[in-house]
Amino acid sequence: EAKAAGKACFAVFDHTLHSKAKLRLQIENGLRQAIELNELFLAYQPIISLETGRLSGVEALLRWVHPELGNINPDKFISIAEETGMIVPIGRWVIDEACRQFADWKHSQSVATRPLCVHVNVSRKQLLSSDFAWTVEQSLARHAVPPECLHLEVTESVIMDDPAFMITVLNNLKQLGVKIDIDDFGTGYSSLSCLHEFPIDVLKIDRAFVANIGRVYNFAALLQAILALADNLNLQVVAEGIEDADQLALLQALGCEYGQGYFFAKPMPADEIAGFAASRRKTTVNEYDVLPGGL
Numbered sequence: 001e002a003k004a005a006g007k008a009c010f011a012v013f014d015h016t017l018h019s020k021a022k023l024r025l026q027i028e029n030g031l032r033q034a035i036e037l038n039e040l041f042l043a044y045q046p047i048i049s050l051e052t053g054r055l056s057g058v059e060a061l062l063r064w065v066h067p068e069l070g071n072i073n074p075d076k077f078i079s080i081a082e083e084t085g086m087i088v089p090i091g092r093w094v095i096d097e098a099c100r101q102f103a104d105w106k107h108s109q110s111v112a113t114r115p116l117c118v119h120v121n122v123s124r125k126q127l128l129s130s131d132f133a134w135t136v137e138q139s140l141a142r143h144a145v146p147p148e149c150l151h152l153e154v155t156e157s158v159i160m161d162d163p164a165f166m167i168t169v170l171n172n173l174k175q176l177g178v179k180i181d182i183d184d185f186g187t188g189y190s191s192l193s194c195l196h197e198f199p200i201d202v203l204k205i206d207r208a209f210v211a212n213i214g215r216v217y218n219f220a221a222l223l224q225a226i227l228a229l230a231d232n233l234n235l236q237v238v239a240e241g242i243e244d245a246d247q248l249a250l251l252q253a254l255g256c257e258y259g260q261g262y263f264f265a266k267p268m269p270a271d272e273i274a275g276f277a278a279s280r281r282k283t284t285v286n287e288y289d290v291l292p293g294g295l
């Protein structure tokens with residue numbers, strides 16, 4: 001009986017392994033054609049000024065509509081795209097499409113109903129590919145996007161991997177006039193000491209961090225320290241993953257300038273951004289003025 005159970009167990013394991021491998025292969029093969037087959041699109045998540053409550057910018061987030069698997073989120077395929085190198089052409093498409101869309105908003109919307117900048121995520125392999133800066137420059141020129149309206153988001157772990165080299169790479173990009181954001185910041189505290197050496201403009205505080213500020217006293221204290229440091233280094237700060245009014249109120253009380261998260265809006269199709277921006281114009285800051293006690 002033990003043998004039978006063992007066998008059954010193995011069969012289940014084998015089945016899972018098989019379907020996992022199959023899924024991976026399906027994703028890997030599908031990715032190769034995703035651009036040509038027009039299966040990729042960008043969703044845009046609003047970034048809000050916590051001072052005015054209005055739309056400031058948007059972050060472009062990649063989506064893939066697979067013919068059989070349906071809508072696939074990045075955590076299912078970005079790592080595969082990175083491993084296979086497919087992230088390089090895909091990332092090039094992302095930047096060009098974000099620039100095209102930004103130019104479209106600029107032409108079709110008033111300043112009141114459009115984002116003032118667009119943020120895109122960039123992987124390590126993209127940064128390391130020798131023509132990356134050139135392709136960014138091409139996209140900016142093709143769509144006549146002012147370089148300072150494009151933010152390139154790189155994660156803290158990517159720049160900390162080889163700091164000296166990354167400083168060179170980022171300096172090269174900065175010469176185009178684009179902005180550099182550190183994404184998912186605050187989970188690797190080691191970086192605080194050498195932050196000033198990087199040519200960066202924005203810190204995006206990781207959502208795991210934001211999730212804890214109301215619960216763990218130390219997180220609020222740390223956030224306060226990060227905000228003071230950012231102020232000193234002339235960096236702007238975006239808090240990611242704001243999910244409720246208490247988190248928002250705390251961030252505002254600490255003087256955090258920008259925020260993004262489901263509390264404001266989930267990533268949405270490009271054509272919903274203007275309506276969202278208009279709805280934010282009707283909002284006043286006072287709407288958020290309910291501060292929880294005890295900070």
Ligand code: C2E
Pocket residue numbers: 045060061062073074075078087091094121122123153183184207240241242243260261262263267
């Ligand atoms: P990220 O750059 O840190 O993007 C923020 C992620 O958090 C997005 O997930 C967004 O939908 C999600 N999010 C925003 N607000 C909230 C919230 O209040 N609560 C929660 N629980 N989540 C929130 P998404 O779109 O699934 O993207 C995941 C990650 O995939 C991104 O993290 C980014 O690292 C990567 N990614 C997305 N698009 C691209 C791309 O075009 N290129 C590259 N290289 N990576 C990308």
Ligand code: MG
Pocket residue numbers: 059120121153183
């Ligand atoms: Mg990001």
Ligand code: MG
Pocket residue numbers: 183184204206207240
């Ligand atoms: Mg992030």
Ligand code: MG
Pocket residue numbers: 184
């Ligand atoms: Mg992330």
